[in-house]
Each structure stands twice: as structure tokens, then as C-alpha cells.
Amino acid sequence: MSGMATRAADLLTLTPQGLYCPGGDFHxxxxxxVPRALITHGHSDHARSGHGHVMATAETLGIMAVRYGxxxxxxxxxxxxxxxxxxxxxxxxxxxxxxxxxxxxxxIEHGKCRLVVSGDYKRGxxxxxxxxxxxxxDVFITEATFGLPVFRHPxxxxxxxxxxxxxxxxxxxxxxxxAYALGKAQRVMALLREAGYDRPIYLxxxxxxxxxxxxxxGVALGETPRVAPDDRxxxxxxxxxxxxxxxxxxxxxxxxDPVTAFASGWMRVRARxxxxxxxxxxxxxxxxxxxxxxxxxxxxxAEEVWVTHGQEDALVHWCLSRGIRARxxxxxxxxxxxxxxxxxxxxxxxxxxxxxxxxxxxxDVAA
Amino acid sequence: MNRFAHLIDRxxxxxxxxxxxxxxxxxxxxxxxxxxxxxLAALTGALSFRHAKPNLIxxxxxxxxxxALFGLSWDYVGDLSETVALMWRAPDPELPxxxxxxxxxxxxxxxxxxxxxxxxADGPAPGIGHNNPPPDGEPIAPEGPCPHVPAxxxxxxxxxxxxxxxxxxxxxxWLDALDETGRWALLKLITSExxxxxSARLAKTAVASLGDIATDEVEHVWHGLEPPYxxxxxxxxxxxxxxxxxxxxxxxxxxxxxxVEDEDFAKLxxALFGAEWKWDGIRxxxxxxxxxxxxxxxxxxxxxxxxxxxxFPDLVEALDFEAALDGELLIVREGRVQSFNVxxxxxxxxxxxxxxxxxxxxxxxxxxxxxxxGEDLRHLPFADRRIRLESxxxxxGAPGIDLSPTVPFGxxxxxxxxxxxxxxxxxxxxxDAIEGCMLKRLDSPxxxxxxxxxxxxxxxxxxLVDAVMMYAQRGHGKRSSFYxxxxxxxxxESAGGPELVPVGKAYSGFTDQELLKLxxxxxxxxxxxxxxxxxxxxxxxxxxxxxVAFEGLQRSGRHKSGVxxxxxxxxxxxxxxxxxxxxxxxxxxxxxxxxxxxxxPLGGAPAGGGA
Numbered sequence: 001m002s003g004m005a006t007r008a009a010d011l012l013t014l015t016p017q018g019l020y021c022p023g024g025d026f027h028x029x030x031x032x033x034v035p036r037a038l039i040t041h042g043h044s045d046h047a048r049s050g051h052g053h054v055m056a057t058a059e060t061l062g063i064m065a066v067r068y069g070x071x072x073x074x075x076x077x078x079x080x081x082x083x084x085x086x087x088x089x090x091x092x093x094x095x096x097x098x099x100x101x102x103x104x105x106x107x108i109e110h111g112k113c114r115l116v117v118s119g120d121y122k123r124g125x126x127x128x129x130x131x132x133x134x135x136x137x138d139v140f141i142t143e144a145t146f147g148l149p150v151f152r153h154p155x156x157x158x159x160x161x162x163x164x165x166x167x168x169x170x171x172x173x174x175x176x177x178x179a180y181a182l183g184k185a186q187r188v189m190a191l192l193r194e195a196g197y198d199r200p201i202y203l204x205x206x207x208x209x210x211x212x213x214x215x216x217x218g219v220a221l222g223e224t225p226r227v228a229p230d231d232r233x234x235x236x237x238x239x240x241x242x243x244x245x246x247x248x249x250x251x252x253x254x255x256x257d258p259v260t261a262f263a264s265g266w267m268r269v270r271a272r273x274x275x276x277x278x279x280x281x282x283x284x285x286x287x288x289x290x291x292x293x294x295x296x297x298x299x300x301x302a303e304e305v306w307v308t309h310g311q312e313d314a315l316v317h318w319c320l321s322r323g324i325r326a327r328x329x330x331x332x333x334x335x336x337x338x339x340x341x342x343x344x345x346x347x348x349x350x351x352x353x354x355x356x357x358x359x360x361x362x363x364d365v366a367a
Numbered sequence: 368m369n370r371f372a373h374l375i376d377r378x379x380x381x382x383x384x385x386x387x388x389x390x391x392x393x394x395x396x397x398x399x400x401x402x403x404x405x406x407l408a409a410l411t412g413a414l415s416f417r418h419a420k421p422n423l424i425x426x427x428x429x430x431x432x433x434x435a436l437f438g439l440s441w442d443y444v445g446d447l448s449e450t451v452a453l454m455w456r457a458p459d460p461e462l463p464x465x466x467x468x469x470x471x472x473x474x475x476x477x478x479x480x481x482x483x484x485x486x487x488a489d490g491p492a493p494g495i496g497h498n499n500p501p502p503d504g505e506p507i508a509p510e511g512p513c514p515h516v517p518a519x520x521x522x523x524x525x526x527x528x529x530x531x532x533x534x535x536x537x538x539x540x541w542l543d544a545l546d547e548t549g550r551w552a553l554l555k556l557i558t559s560e561x562x563x564x565x566s567a568r569l570a571k572t573a574v575a576s577l578g579d580i581a582t583d584e585v586e587h588v589w590h591g592l593e594p595p596y597x598x599x600x601x602x603x604x605x606x607x608x609x610x611x612x613x614x615x616x617x618x619x620x621x622x623x624x625x626x627v628e629d630e631d632f633a634k635l636x637x638a639l640f641g642a643e644w645k646w647d648g649i650r651x652x653x654x655x656x657x658x659x660x661x662x663x664x665x666x667x668x669x670x671x672x673x674x675x676x677x678x679f680p681d682l683v684e685a686l687d688f689e690a691a692l693d694g695e696l697l698i699v700r701e702g703r704v705q706s707f708n709v710x711x712x713x714x715x716x717x718x719x720x721x722x723x724x725x726x727x728x729x730x731x732x733x734x735x736x737x738x739x740x741g742e743d744l745r746h747l748p749f750a751d752r753r754i755r756l757e758s759x760x761x762x763x764g765a766p767g768i769d770l771s772p773t774v775p776f777g778x779x780x781x782x783x784x785x786x787x788x789x790x791x792x793x794x795x796x797x798x799d800a801i802e803g804c805m806l807k808r809l810d811s812p813x814x815x816x817x818x819x820x821x822x823x824x825x826x827x828x829x830x831l832v833d834a835v836m837m838y839a840q841r842g843h844g845k846r847s848s849f850y851x852x853x854x855x856x857x858x859x860e861s862a863g864g865p866e867l868v869p870v871g872k873a874y875s876g877f878t879d880q881e882l883l884k885l886x887x888x889x890x891x892x893x894x895x896x897x898x899x900x901x902x903x904x905x906x907x908x909x910x911x912x913x914x915v916a917f918e919g920l921q922r923s924g925r926h927k928s929g930v931x932x933x934x935x936x937x938x939x940x941x942x943x944x945x946x947x948x949x950x951x952x953x954x955x956x957x958x959x960x961x962x963x964x965x966x967x968p969l970g971g972a973p974a975g976g977g978a
Contacts, residue, residue: 150443271444274379311443
């Protein structure tokens with residue numbers, strides 16, 4: 001047992017850049033530029049520009065190109081889902097994580113020891129990406145964004161139904177829905193379409209390019225016109241999707257008596273919704289809730305769990321109380337998808353995902 | 368219960384006052400008696416249950432959940448009711464439902480039907496059977512199918528009458544039957560703190576809006592009415608007579624002041640104003656009047672109209688007159704007004720013990736009179752009301768009630784001098800409890816709300832010090848789940864060189880945008896975790912400098928630094944300033960010494976403050 005654990009700790013170590021595999025000489029989702037990176041998915045806290053060599057799914061590579069420009073890395077390598085690829089002394093396999101389009105878990109194997117870096121993942125249904133697949137392993141590396149038993153995400157469809165109902169009830173008001181530009185926005189749109197909502201869904205400029213990318217990859221989202229600044233006053237009764245940072249901007253005030261909505265797992269906690277001045281909280285998350293985190297850990301059969309970030313304490317405590325070895329990694333730099341929302345795809349090819357961030361005026365102009 | 372739950376849920380998300388009134392009015396209009404009456408009672412804080420207390424909830428939770436997970440969750444959410452409402456449901460919340468069912472129940476508690484079975488209500492489980500509760504947002508569907516969802520009146524009745532031993536089971540049964548919003552509302556009733564931004568006054572305003580009736584009229588008949596207020600609703604809806612028994616001791620909305628800015632003085636004629644000290648206490652309204660049977664009814668109201676009489680029995684006893692007085696709650700010991708720190712010991716206590724009353728005697732320092740012997744005085748000029756007030760206070764002669772003295776002045780410069788040094792301007796040792804001056808136009812009537820012009824508040828300049836963030840903790844309420852409470856320190860010399868010593872804690876003064884940045888700073892610079900507290904990195908060349916504003920200093924044995932700050936808040940965040948250049952403890956010592964020698968070192972930025 002302890003032998004296995006030692007090997008696992010040798011197989012993957014923690015460096016200032018993030019998780020590092022000495023046997024393959026690569027990092028997973030490094031937070032700073034490194035020679036060789038394996039990337040789980042396209043959110044900017046996991047996929048940064050400036051690495052020497054990037055291996056990721058075709059979709060993730062595509063998303064990175066949309067965000068950072070075609071030259072986001074020195075070289076790229078497409079990971080085919082399920083294909084076992086040797087890198088140095090180890091093999092790696094990408095397996096769907098169900099988080100956003102192109103998201104994958106990365107399985108790292110050496111000898112008899114198998115580690116799974118799950119990245120961000122979820123179990124709830126999402127018409128815009130492949131579902132998560134549980135992989136039996138010795139060490140499971142998980143996030144814990146919603147790692148407290150207060151987080152239980154309701155059925156996402158019921159949440160979009162609330163939105164449709166509200167839009168029907170208040171035909172004189174525009175519904176401004178804050179959603180992360182990558183994944184959440186497209187999932188909300190897809191769920192609205194599934195529910196039969198067939199009006200145009202209006203987009204803030206920062207949403208446009210990734211939404212087009214999703215459409216190019218076969219996700220049906222219907223008509224999604226970009227909001228022209230002068231048209232805002234005419235959008236009573238319509239649904240508009242924008243980055244979370246824009247719902248409180250001047251940009252949003254120009255709509256007729258806007259109802260501010262926000263699609264996020266955080267909306268489960270009332271105070272969080274109020275803090276953002278959200279009137280219509282939509283509990284839609286692209287992360288696992290508590291039950292799914294626990295279930296996923298059990299399903300992997302892992303003897304040991306590493307918790308990267310989020311509410312590590314509670315999940316580690318739960319593992320230990322189930323006789324599963326667990327430790328928090330307290331990793332920094334993850335969990336700020338929100339910053340990504342602010343960064344906006346507005347400034348085309350803006351190289352710095354965090355910098356340029358919070359300039360609402362820029363977003364307004366671009367919109 | 369569901370309708371009420373959705374009402375308070377929606378109000379909680381609604382920032383606009385008028386929209387809150389509309390939501391309540393709409394609810395009252397479309398909800399039958401007695402439901403709406405019990406809702407009104409809950410909204411006005413008129414419900415209180417003998418056995419149903421927060422402890423009961425904690426007890427239920429302890430039976431059903433892992434205490435560590437409950438503790439972490441509570442710390443994160445920052446609100447007991449909401450934490451429990453969110454966590455409640457599965458027999459063993461930390462076990463995934465699907466297959467752990469057989470051994471999932473709390474083993475120590477075989478109390479058979481205490482096990483929740485929401486399964487019936489879940490309907491067709493989407494996908495893999497996990498994705499859970501019935502949608503919360505179903506205001507229209509009256510009651511769910513299987514389990515019995517209690518009506519609000521049933522809940523209120525049950526909480527009021529059930530015995531101590533049967534309550535836990537009763538509450539657990541309801542919790543099992545309700546959805547998350549319903550559970551939250553039920554628990555809010557039990558903790559008797561709705562905290563949805565609705566004052567008693569606002570709820571009464573909503574009732575008044577059902578008919579063409581002024582809110583003051585509702586206040587007048589309020590006394591003598593009991594939940595569920597059938598006569599009240601009948602009256603405002605024009606279906607019944609005005610309820611008998613006019614409130615002999617009604618609340619009257621207070622008049623508030625605007626802060627005065629330096630440039631305002633050029634436009635203000637000192638001859639038209641009177642001045643008083645601005646006391647650092649709690650604004651109260653003390654009202655006493657006779658009911659039709661001739662009994663004296665005495666009430667003490669907070670500035671938002673909550674009846675807080677129960678918290679101040681000593682003061683209530685002193686209300687031996689028929690009048691409505693506006694004044695400041697202070698603690699006075701041996702003739703000397705105590706600081707706000709002392710007053711705080713007396714606040715927010717559910718039970719008021721004789722010991723507490725003896726140690727922290729409540730005192731009302733009056734500055735206005737709104738009514739006397741049934742006569743409304745609010746239309747009189749301030750100067751005339753002041754004469755009536757002085758005469759009444761003289762007649763009462765109660766030790767716990769006195770007059771807030773006027774501050775004589777001929778010019779604004781003279782008043783500035785008095786404000787700078789209240790001790791030297793007649794306040795003597797009470798100067799510690801003074802936070803500036805109030806200016807009141809002598810000819811102004813008493814106008815509810817915050818009219819611009821007649822009343823001004825002129826607060827003392829705060830002290831400023833540059834300190835370094837050392838620890839952070841999550842906040843509550845509006846700041847829940849963000850690291851928003853910061854302990855900060857200043858430098859002092861020690862054997863091993865300069866070290867930071869904590870001097871205070873602040874949780875306000877920054878904008879929401881700044882809070883996001885501060886929270887991120889804490890999360891990215893955590894070096895240690897002590898339960899809910901995080902220690903951040905600090906040292907001569909790392910750390911975050913906070914410019915802290917505070918109102919005063921006191922010596923304190925409880926703090927390592929030996930000083931305690933009054934009302935510290937973050938004035939500015941000095942992202943630019945190296946931590947090594949933050950202030951030193953000696954600066955605080957100097958402020959303290961000046962304060963102790965009687966001269967208040969005020970005005971401008973004191974030593975070390977500022978940029």
C-alpha cells in the first residue's frame with residue numbers, strides 16, 4: 001500500500017508551476033509557462049498561453065487558439081480520446097470529463113500505478129460536451145469547487161425553465177443572464193433550445209467567438225445575434241447572455257428594466273446571489289456538486305485522493321472518514337473562471353487572460 | 368408555507384424598497400386569512416416561540432450530519448438557517464444517495480420515521496438518479512404531492528404550542544416535507560431573524576398600501592392587535608371598521624441628518640442653527656401613553672421601528688410620563704458616559720440578566736420630543752420642541768433619562784473648536800462617547816426620513832494608520848463566503864528585530880470590487896490555516912498595506928498590542944506600499960497618550976496617517 005503511494009508521489013509532484021510528472025517531463029494545467037504542458041480543458045485558469053509544447057484534445061487546442069491566437073504555444077499535439085500515448089517513461093490517456101467542450105481527464109500510468117488528473121469535471125447532463133467517464137485508478141486527483149454538503153445542484157433544465165417562465169411573465173423586461181463565456185453560456189443556450197425556446201438568444205460581444213466555435217463543432221444553438229448597442233432598448237422580453245462581470249455594468253442598464261440573472265453553482269447560496277445583485281439566480285454548474293464529488297471518488301475505487309483546490313478541507317475530511325487516504329494540495333491559481341469571463345474575448349487575441357480583464361468600458365465598446 | 372417562503376425568498380433578492388412593498392402587498396392581497404396575518408407577524412418580528420430556538424436546529428443537525436462537515440458548511444454559508452436548509456434531506460447527507468441507502472442512516476438514531484424520505488417527491492430522477500430535489504421555484508403549485516407540506520398557520524401554531532420534547536420530531540417532519548426554500552423559511556421563523564431587508568415599518572407600509580391609508584394610521588391601531596390581524600386587513604381593505612384600541616405608544620419614523628461637507632458651511636448661517644453633541648450610541652425612541660383603561664403603555668423602538676422594549680427593562684421602567692422622546696442609548700456608570708465598546712456588551716442579548724442591567728445600566732440621552740400627552744409636536748419648530756423637552760425632562764427627574772446639552776457657539780469656527788475638543792467645550796469626561804456635532808435648524812419641524820437642509824451631522828475626522836494585513840476570516844450576511852474580515856498589525860521592535868503586532872480587525876470600508884480583489888489576495892497568499900482563519904504572508908518586503916481609519920483608541924488587556932481601536936475600517940488599500948513602510952506601534956501610543964491627557968488629538972491626519 002504505502003509502496004503504491006510512494007510511487008504515486010514520485011509519478012506526479014507539486015511544483016510552483018503546478019502538477020509535474022518527472023517520468024514524462026511534463027506539467028498538467030500549469031499556471032505559468034513551461035516547456036511541455038498537458039491541458040485538461042480550455043478555461044483560462046487551466047489553459048494558459050506561452051508553453052513550449054501543448055498536448056490537448058482538438059477542441060481544447062481550438063479554444064486556446066480562439067482565445068490567445070494561433071501561436072499560443074511553440075508546438076501542439078492533438079490528444080485523441082481514449083488513445084494511450086507514451087511520453088518518456090509513462091503513458092497518458094485523455095478521457096472525457098463532461099466539463100465543457102473538449103474537456104478531458106488525463107490518465108497517467110507507470111507500471112501498475114495509475115493516476116487520474118480529472119481537471120474540472122461534472123456529472124450533470126450537458127448537451128454541449130461528451131459525458132464524464134469514471135476511470136478506476138489508484139490515485140484520483142480532483143477539484144473541490146463545490147466540496148461542501150450545502151452544494152447540491154438541482155436539475156439544470158428546471159433552472160432554465162425558471163428563466164423562460166420569468167421572460168414570459170415579464171415581457172416588458174429584458175433578461176440579462178451572466179454566464180462564463182466558455183461552456184456555461186453555450187450550455188444555457190442549448191438547454192433553452194431543448195426546452196423549446198426558439199426566439200433569438202442575444203449575445204454580448206464577448207460571447208460571440210466561442211459560441212461560433214461551438215456551433216462549428218456541431219452544437220446546435222439556433223439564432224444567436226450579437227447585441228448592437230443601439231438595439232438594447234428594444235430587447236424587452238428577450239434573453240441576453242453576457243459575461244458575469246457585465247450584469248452590473250452600465251452596459252446592462254441600457255436594456256429595458258433588466259432582470260439580472262446569473263447561471264452558476266454559487267447561486268445556491270443566497271448571500272452569493274445578493275452580493276452580485278442577482279435577482280434571478282440560476283443554479284447551473286459545470287462542476288460536480290457534493291454528492292457527485294463523493295460518488296465519483298467512490299467509483300474510481302482510488303485508495304488515495306488529492307484535492308487540488310476549492311473546499312478541500314471538507315472533501316478531505318469526508319475521504320478520511322471513509323478510510324480513503326486524502327490530502328489537500330492547496331493549489332493556487334485555479335477556480336477563477338470568473339476572471340476569464342471578464343477577460344472577455346472582446347479584445348481579439350488579447351494575450352493576457354487575467355490582465356486586460358476587468359475593463360467594462362472596453363467590453364461595452366466591443367459589444 | 369410555500370407561498371410565504373417564496374415571498375421572503377424573492378424579497379431577499381430585491382434591492383428596491385418600492386418593489387419590496389409591492390411584493391408584500393401583492394402577497395397580502397392574494398393570500399387568505401389567517402395565512403397572511405401570520406406572515407405579517409413574521410415580517411414585523413411579532414412572533415417568538417418559547418421552545419423553538421436555534422439550539423433546536425443545531426440539535427437536529429447534529430443527529431443527522433457529520434459535525435465537522437456541518438461546521439465547515441456553516442462557516443462557508445455564514446447563516447445557520449440557510450446552511451441547514453441546504454444540507455438537510457438525505458438521511459446521511461455526506462453519503463451519495465444511490466447505493467449507500469442500506470447502511471446510510473444515522474446509526475445512533477433508530478427513531479424510525481425521523482428518516483427523511485424525499486424520494487416520493489423527487490419525481491422521475493433525471494439521468495442517473497442523483498440530480499436532485501424537486502425544482503425549488505414552484506410558487507404556484509400549492510402543495511407537493513406525497514408528504515404533507517404544512518401551512519404557515521399550522522407551523523406558527525405548532526411552534527407555539529408543541530411541547531419541548533415533541534418539537535424536534537415535529538420540526539424534522541416539516542423539514543422533510545418542505546423544499547429548500549420552504550426549509551429556509553421555516554428555520555428563519557425559528558431563529559426569528561428573517562434578515563431580508565424588511566423593517567416592521569416597511570411591512571406596515573405594505574399593509575397600508577392595500578387601502579388608501581397612511582402608514583402612521585396603521586402604527587396607531589397596531590397596539591392591541593394580535594396575529595393574524597384579521598381586523599387590520601378587513602379595515603385596510605374597506606371591509607371592516609377601524610380596529611378599536613388606538614396604540615397609545617406608537618412608533619414615529621425618525622428624522623435623520625445629512626453629513627455636512629466643508630463647502631456647505633459657506634451656505635449655512637450659524638445664527639439659524641443650534642448644535643448638540645453627536646453621541647456614539649444607539650438611536651432609540653421611547654414612547655409612553657395611556658390605553659383606554661388608563662394603564663401606562665411603555666415602548667422602546669429602534670430607529671427602524673422594531674420594538675426593543677424587552678432588551679431594556681431598566682429603561683422601560685423609567686418611562687414614567689406620557690410622551691414620545693427621541694434620544695441616544697448610552698451606558699452611564701457613576702455619572703460618566705461609557706464608550707461604545709462598553710455599550711456593545713449590552714446589545715444583542717436575548718436574555719437580559721439583573722447582573723447585566725447592574726453592570727451596563729441603560730441610559731437615554733434625549734434630544735427631541737415628538738408628542739406629549741396625546742399632542743403631536745412634530746410640526747413645531749425645533750426651538751419650541753427643545754423648550755418642551757427641557758421642561759419634561761426636568762419634571763421626570765429619572766436618573767436613567769437626561770437631556771443632551773446644547774453646545775453654544777457664535778460662529779462655525781467656534782463650533783469647529785468645540786468639535787475638536789469636546790472635553791474642553793463642556794462635555795468633560797463624556798468626551799469619549801462623542802463622535803462629533805449635530806447641527807439643527809432652530810425653525811425646522813420634525814420631518815420623517817432624511818430631508819436635506821434642516822439637520823446636519825458633523826463627524827470627527829478619523830485617525831489614520833497604515834497597517835499590514837495578517838489574518839483573514841470569512842464574513843457573514845452580505846459578505847458571506849468571502850474573506851472579508853481582516854486582522855491587521857503595525858510594526859514594533861522586538862528582540863529578533865521588527866515584528867508585526869495585531870492592533871485591530873476591520874470588515875468594512877471597501878467596495879464590492881475591492882472585496883473581490885482582497886478575497887483573491889487572501890486566497891493566493893495564504894500561508895497558514897487555523898480553522899476558519901487564514902494567515903496571509905507578511906513581512907518587511909511582502910504583504911498588503913491597509914490604510915485603516917478609526918475613531919479612537921483605548922488601552923486593552925485583551926489585545927497583544929495593548930490597544931483597541933474604535934470602529935476601525937479600511938480607508939484605502941495600499942497595493943503600492945511596501946509592508947516595511949507601514950506604521951509603528953509608537954504612533955498609536957502617541958495617540959493614546961494625547962487622548963488620556965484630555966486633549967483630543969483630532970483634525971486632519973494625525974501623526975503617521977495619510978499618504
